Structures are given as C-alpha cells and as structure tokens.
Amino acid sequence: MxxxxxxxxxxxxxxxxxxxxxxxxxxxxxxxxxxxxxxxxxxxxxxxxxxxxxxxxxxxxxxxxxxxxxxxxxxxxxxxxxxxxxxxGSVGHLAVGYASSIALSDIFSQTIQAFCSLYPDVQLTLEEGASSTQCAQIIEGRLDIGMSRMQPPGDDSEIQAICLDNEPLVAAIASDSPLARQAQVTLAELSAYPLIAFPTDYGSGLNDIIEALYRRHGLTPLPAPTGKQITSIIALVAAGRGVAVVPQCAQALVKRGVTYRPLAEAGATAPLLLLTRKRERSPLVRAFVDVIQRTLREK
The missing domain is CATH 1.10.10.10 (Winged helix-like DNA-binding domain superfamily/Winged helix DNA-binding domain)
Known part of the structure; x- marks a missing residue:
C-alpha cells in the first residue's frame, strides 16, 4: 500500500x-x-x-x-x-416520528428549524404517524426519536420518555354554537355534543387523554365522525358535525366557522413527550435532544 x-x-x-x-x-x-x-x-x-x-x-x-x-x-x-x-453528531441520517397535533406546536417547528440550521449535513427524515406505533418503531430502529402524546407501556424498559411540555387542552366549537359565545366551556357542556376525535383503532395518544378526562368527570362522549389528521377534525367541527378537544397549539389552524375556547376544568392538559432508546449512544440523537432542550429554555 x-x-x-x-x-x-x-x-x-x-x-x-x-x-x-x-x-x-x-x-x-x-x-x-x-x-x-x-x-x-x-x-x-x-x-x-x-x-x-x-x-x-x-x-x-x-x-x-x-x-x-x-x-x-x-x-x-x-x-x-x-x-x-x-x-x-453533525452528519448522517436521523429519523424523527411525530403525532399530527405536535406538528402545530412551536416546540416542534422551532426545534426542526434550529437543528437543520446547526446541522445542515444531517439528512433529517420526518414521519407523521400515530403515537401508539412510535415505541415499536424506535426499538426496531426505524425511528431514532419520537414526539408523542402517549406514555410508553409500563413494561417497556427500552424506551425513555422525557416530558417537554404539558399543553392546555381547548375546545374547538362551531362558531354558530351557543358555546362559542362563552369565555370558557366545561366538559359537561361539551358532552351534550358529539365528540369528533381520531378513529378508535388509530392509536392516538390524544384520544386516550381526552377519554380519560371525560371519565374522570363522570362523562361519556357522544359518537361522532372521526378524522385521521388534526386538520380533518377541525374541518369536521367547521362542518357542524360536533365538537373537539384539541391541544392549544391547534388554534394555529384558523378555520372559518370554528371558535376555540379554554376548558374550565383544571389539569386538562396533554403532554408532549420526547421518546428515545434508553441506552441511545448516537451523537445525532444527543444533538437533537440538546437542540430541543435549548429551544425549551429559550421559550
């Protein structure tokens, strides 16, 4: 040689x-x-x-x-x-999965923008999907990071979940509804209307949070049409097919015929979780976590 x-x-x-x-x-x-x-x-x-x-x-x-x-x-x-x-950790490939409602949060957009600016040589793949699939995809190596609303299963020792934020939930109501004239609404008032949500078999972490919130207050949601995207859910509200409970960041979806109102109940929040493998050694993953934590500190 x-x-x-x-x-x-x-x-x-x-x-x-x-x-x-x-x-x-x-x-x-x-x-x-x-x-x-x-x-x-x-x-x-x-x-x-x-x-x-x-x-x-x-x-x-x-x-x-x-x-x-x-x-x-x-x-x-x-x-x-x-x-x-x-x-x-400044070159390579990083796959990030995210739930649809998370894409509307400032944390998501600011982190992606900052990471791409700091690490232009990294090929960043962003995959939208249900929260329920993210843990398996991370364990199998198809995703490096998940941004989810759903806690990992209790017996899942391979996934680490970091809570980045607890985001208030708000009601999305048709603008011609009497509830839209109120400063805030209660879950009891919402329960008189069909609740538009993700399909039951979709695996939405947001669905689980909302159903648990209704149960905690002794309420049962009325059935309604479903949507696989947060945008579809808001569109169904505008069409007068019911109400929805969504994270506060969904208010960025300004849609004619839809009014957002705070919930009166304390503790009505949805977590924003960052999921990684527990023994993750990838410098790219560490770099992404550093960027998102810096973004949170600068909020």
Whole structure:
C-alpha cells in the first residue's frame, strides 16, 4: 500500500517544483523530503521528477500519476472530515416520528428549524404517524426519536420518555354554537355534543387523554365522525358535525366557522413527550435532544 505521507510530499513538490520551498510548506528539512520522494519512486517503479541543480520538473509518468495521487488525498481528507462530523453528531441520517397535533406546536417547528440550521449535513427524515406505533418503531430502529402524546407501556424498559411540555387542552366549537359565545366551556357542556376525535383503532395518544378526562368527570362522549389528521377534525367541527378537544397549539389552524375556547376544568392538559432508546449512544440523537432542550429554555 502506498504511504500517504509520501503522496502528500509528492503533491507539494509537484506544486512548488522546488524541494526547498516544498520542505518549508511541509515543515520538514530538505534531505528527509528528498528521501521520501526517492522511496515513493522506488515503491512505484518509475521516476516522478527530473532534477538538476537548476530545475525540478515532472516526468511524463509523474504528470500522469499526479491527478490520481491528488484524488486519493482528496478522498482521504473527505473521509477524515466525515469521520470527525460523525463523531461530533453533525452528519448522517436521523429519523424523527411525530403525532399530527405536535406538528402545530412551536416546540416542534422551532426545534426542526434550529437543528437543520446547526446541522445542515444531517439528512433529517420526518414521519407523521400515530403515537401508539412510535415505541415499536424506535426499538426496531426505524425511528431514532419520537414526539408523542402517549406514555410508553409500563413494561417497556427500552424506551425513555422525557416530558417537554404539558399543553392546555381547548375546545374547538362551531362558531354558530351557543358555546362559542362563552369565555370558557366545561366538559359537561361539551358532552351534550358529539365528540369528533381520531378513529378508535388509530392509536392516538390524544384520544386516550381526552377519554380519560371525560371519565374522570363522570362523562361519556357522544359518537361522532372521526378524522385521521388534526386538520380533518377541525374541518369536521367547521362542518357542524360536533365538537373537539384539541391541544392549544391547534388554534394555529384558523378555520372559518370554528371558535376555540379554554376548558374550565383544571389539569386538562396533554403532554408532549420526547421518546428515545434508553441506552441511545448516537451523537445525532444527543444533538437533537440538546437542540430541543435549548429551544425549551429559550421559550
């Protein structure tokens, strides 16, 4: 295998065409540099330079060999740079899953923007999906990070959940409803209307939170049409098909015919959870967690 140090010596001498100046660039003395070039020529089996007391020129073989030597060294430099970036968590691929309502939160958008700005060489894949599927996808390696409304199962020892925020829940009401004229509404008042939510088999963490909230207050939601996206749910409210209970960030969906009102009940919140593998060692995952925690501190 060709010695890379000798290749670098050859490249510098070919640029300077002067052993003294090349030695200065390489921070070495001229005799050792001459020995390195001679050793490389012996290794290759042909002369690289024609030398006399007045000039140094590339031989025909040296001219033909030069672009290959340069390409090898450029590839080595690129490999070293990529290695450093991988070790620092600044290059590679990161897959982040998120529940649909989370995409509307400031934490989500600000974190993605900040991460992409800080780590432009990272290929970031964003996958929207139900909270219930994220733990399995993280364990299987299909996702690196999950942003969820659903706590991992109690027996799931492989997933770590960090609570980033507890977001207030609000009521989404048709604007022509009497409830829209109130400053706030109670769950009891909402329970008189069909409750639009995600499909039962969708695996929504938000559904679980809302159903538990209704049960805690001795209420049973009336059946209503369902939507697989938070946007679909709000559209169904606008169409007069019922009411919805959504995270506060959903108020960013300004829809004609829909009015948002706070819930009167204390503790009506939905968590925003960050899910990772417990023994995660990826510097990219650590970098993403650092960015999202910095985003929270700056809120």
């Amino acid at each position: 060709i010695d890379l140090r000798r290749l670098r010596c050859f490249l510098v001498v070919s640029e300077e065409l002067h052993f003294g100046r090349a030695a200065l660039r390489l921070n070495t003395a001229q005799p050792p540099l001459t020995r390195q070039i001679s050793a490389l020529e012996s290794e290759l089996g042909f002369r690289l330079f024609d030398r006399n007391t007045r000039s140094v020129t590339l031989t025909s073989e040296g001219r033909h060999f030069l672009p290959y030597a340069r390409a090898v060294l450029e590839q080595v430099d690129l490999t070293e740079a990529i290695t450093r970036k991988l070790a620092a």
